[in-house]
Amino acid sequence: MRATLRWAHSDLRTHRGEALFLVLATAGIVASLLLATALFGYATNPWQRIFTQARGAHVWLHTAPSADARKLSRLDGVESVAGPYRTEAATVSSRGTRASVELRGTPALPSIGRPLVTTGRWLDPAEPDGVVLETGLARALLAEPGDTLTLPGTARTLTVEGVADSAEPHYSPGEQPGLVWALPSAVRAPAGRVIGLRLDDPADTDYAVQRAVTVLGAGAVGEVSTWQQARAEAQGDDRLLGQVLGLFGLGALIAAGLAVHGAIATRIRGHLRDLSVLKAIGFTPGQVVRIFLLQHLAYALLGAVGAVALTEALGRRVPGRLGDAVGVWQGLPGHTLALFVVPVGAVLFIGLTTGLAAWRAGRVPPVPVPRRxxxxxxxxxxxxxxxxxxxxxxxxxxxxxxxxxxxxxxxxxxxxxxxxxxxxxxxxxxxxxxxxxxxxxxxxxLPTTLTVRSDGDDGTADVQAGLTRDHRVAAAYPGVEVAALVPGQTGTIALRGIGTHAEPYPCALAEGRAARGPDEAVAGQGLLDLLHARVGDWVRMTVGDRPQILHIVGRSLEPQNAGRVVTTTLDTLRENDPEVSPAFYELRLRAGADPMRVAAALTEAGQGHLDVHPVTxxxxxxxxxxxxxxxxxxxxxxxxxxxxxxxxxxxxxxxxxxxxxxxxxxxxxxxxxxxxxxxxxxxxxxxxxxxxxxxxxxxxxxxxxxxxxxxxxxxxxxxxxxxxxxxxxxxxxxxxxxxxxxxxxxxxxxxxxxxxxxxx
Structure with missing residues (x-):
């Protein structure tokens, strides 16, 4: 043993740089894998924890006021029903920031889909105008308990009583309205109701949605959201970051293993005479193998331990999402196990890649072979x-x-x-x-930069003319987006009518062509996957009680709504429903224009009637x-x-x-x-x-x-x-x-x- 240690010490002194590089490379690889594990945990577990604690509903149905929710409780597979709750679409403002919200009349703290109050308190009947905001909405409005929210265009005000976590989709400007829980008396202009279904088997979600829509009638269901969609949105970019880290971490681990294997093989070829001397003085083949194997395992172990120590001590101090992810991950049950499994797996992999080269060292004969x-x-x-x-x-x-x-x-x-x-x-x-x-x-x-919504009484032409009056606005595309039921009635998609035949919306096409004629549309990859359709197919969807049949002539790149978007022109939607009017305007700015300055100028020119926010x-x-x-x-x-x-x-x-x-x-x-x-x-x-x-x-x-x-x-x-x-x-x-x-x-x-x- 003493001779083995002396040989290892002598070899370390001769190859210090190589040993240092191996230790640092292993440390970087293990740190990458640990951060990938942290991001995966951060992406999945917070939402799952909230969903479990809140006894979240697996399906939320937005229905007409006339829908009979009692029929849903009798469906097979439905464990319990939340609601129905009256809802009102509104716009609230706080500290100069506006947001579209859904006021949900909730008489008491629900048992299904229960909001988890993190700040403040739940609704008090003594405060009829008190509300509780979903966490994402409160963050966007910079609101906290005690603040007052105004409803532009009205004299109404709401007082923030608390902030709560929810397992439902979070607020996203222009895409998903924020959730506001209020007493039923605060919902003064109800436009519909929302019903939550908690299922016996979450795997039967699509079937349950199909049966619920069939029982209530397709015309009575306006929008459907499921727990899978909410989970995917909650994971979002964190899961992508985890995938990138994991992919490159594994690739780097393989590269490091091959590099270590090559280093040992090269050193063996250069030290054949030294190995023969070791054999001649009594070292067995097993001892020679162990010298090389244990030496490089020690380098890998040192790097892995250093990576674990640095990740634990400094990981949460990394600014941004990585630091938050490590902080959350350190409080999860599987944290300790991951700290052991990831570095041990990396060290064992490096050990396996060095084993063959070390075995070759053990086969060196004790009598030096003359070089050719x-x-x-x-x-x-x-x-x-x-x-x-x-x-x-x-x-x-x-x-x-x-x-x-x-x-x-x-x-x-x-x-x-x-x-x-x-x-x-x-x-x-x-x-x-x-x-x-x-x-x-x-x-x-993302061809446009700003989205404008008007709550004024001006006509469409007046609003569009006012927007294009600013020389920094190159074009303003009127549009409307509605929720549509897909065939089979298992979910909803976004049907978007934007632009006109004369001035079409400049979609970014990856396949096919732009929608030019009547009933033509382009669709995102998410929608094509959902419908199992291809470019060139005709698809049928239902908006309320009106069917809409469109010819998919192209596939567009759709970063929003997980690609479940079908885009046509506003003129096409008006052919099916003449009463369709623009709900927003997408603005394309000229090169060099500052979006924030343009938004401020348009907001000021609108005199409180325009809600302008950048495209996400x-x-x-x-x-x-x-x-x-x-x-x-x-x-x-x-x-x-x-x-x-x-x-x-x-x-x-x-x-x-x-x-x-x-x-x-x-x-x-x-x-x-x-x-x-x-x-x-x-x-x-x-x-x-x-x-x-x-x-x-x-x-x-x-x-x-x-x-x-x-x-x-x-x-x-x-x-x-x-x-x-x-x-x-x-x-x-x-x-x-x-x-x-x-x-x-x-x-x-x-x-x-x-x-x-x-x-x-």
Missing amino acids: SAPAGGRLTPLARRALGLRLPAALVLGCHKAFAGRGRSLATVARLTLPLLLIVVALSAWTTIDRFHSSPGRVG NPADGLSPLRAVVAGLIAVLALIGLVELLTAIGGSVREGERDVLALRAIGMSPRQITAITVTATSCTALAAAVAATALGLPLARRLIDAQGDSSGIGAGIAQSPSPGLLFLVLLAAVLGAAGLAALPAARAARRRLADTLSAVS
Whole structure:
């Protein structure tokens, strides 16, 4: 044991840099996997906790006032019914901020879908104008208990009594109204009722919705929301962040394992004589295997423990969503188990990848085998001889020959270096795609910047003319969005009529063409998946008691409502219902216009009758992903650096046997150094080219697959610019050349006596 420890200590002193890189790479990989686990827990568990504590309803139905809710309680599979509660659509304002809300008349604290009051108190019958706000709505309005909300256009005011968490979909400007619980007396203009169903088996949600709509009548049901939709919206971007971290963490773990395997294999080839000496003095094959295996497991364990310690101590201090996710995750039941399983799994994986190389070390014979006299690269190929005949620099020709002559070993080195570079290309593609949402939102389904809603009495033409009077507004598209029941009556989608035949809405199309004629429409990927439809199909939906049949002529990129949106023109909807009038206006601004200044100017010009807010960009929630991508690129670059150092060390050791021959033919130390530098640079160049060729299509497939799963649809992927890819390639080649220059120069200038001892 003492001899083993002394050998390990001596080896550590000789290869300090390599050991440090292995420890840091393992720490970065384990930290990435832990953060991915935290984000998955943060994305899923908070909503599940709220849903369980609130005994949330699996289905919420918005119905007409005449719907008989008693029929629903008799349906098979329905455990209990919440409501019906009268509802009123309204707009509230606080501190200059407006929000569309749904006032829900709730006489007492419900037992199904119970709001979990976090601040303040529940409704008090002594305060008839008191309300409780859903947490997301309160955050948007900057409201807290004691504040007063006004209803623009009326003399009514509401007093905030409390703020509560809910498992229902949260407030989203322009998409989902905020939820406000109020006493029934505060709901003065009820437009409908809402009914909640808690089911015996949540898996039967679609069937239960279908039966409920059948019992009540399709004309009596205006909107349906399910617990799956609420959970998906609650998870949102956090789940995507967790998927990205997990994907790259696993990829980095594989790359690190291969790098460690290559490092051990290269060191074994360079220390065959030392291993033979160990065997000669009494070390058994098992002891030799354990030396290498335990040594690298110790490096991996040290890095894993460091990652766990840093994540636990500093994880919650990371600004933004990552810090919040770690804070929530540390309070979840599976937190301790994950802290053990993730690092142990990473260490065991690295141990498995090092096992084969260590086993090869154990097979080294105790009597040194004489090295072959032939050069490591083998005979010159006809191409290399022809290049020398053309008087190309001998160092360049021999370096390229050395890089690719030993086919199996060279290909393995290129493959190990390609993997981290490939993941870097994928990470840069993700970064570029996020930037595309910000720089060119019109190309990813966000052609407009502001949404305007009017509560005045002006006509449509007057409102539109007033909006376009501002020279910074390029176009104003009138529109209306209604909830429609899909065939089978298992859920609702958003039917949007926006723009006119004369001035159509500029949808971002990924497939097909724009809707130009009557009854033509474009649909998001989420809607096509829901209806199992394709471009070119006719689809039927129900708006109230009116059927609407549309011809899907294109697939649009739809970042909103999980892609469950079908968009046609306002003129098409008016053909089916002449009374349809614009409910909002989408504004496209001119280049260079400041959206916030335009919104302020329009709000002031509207004299309190216009509600102006920016269009929600889904990339705003992905801002933490940039820091994540940057950290992952650093970890991957570190792994690539380890592999480069391994390749350089192996190339220098194997080139020692050629030094005498090269000097004998008159080559200077500088030329001998150039051979090794050229060989290393060629290896890095081949890996960078392969990583780019494989990484770009892989990144596009992964990003489009994520777009499909989120409902936006394929077509959002954006490849990095050629200039950025060239910089990556140049950095890989110059980095390899720079790292190889010093050790290659030292080897080329060694004394002849040292060289003779190395090749003997």
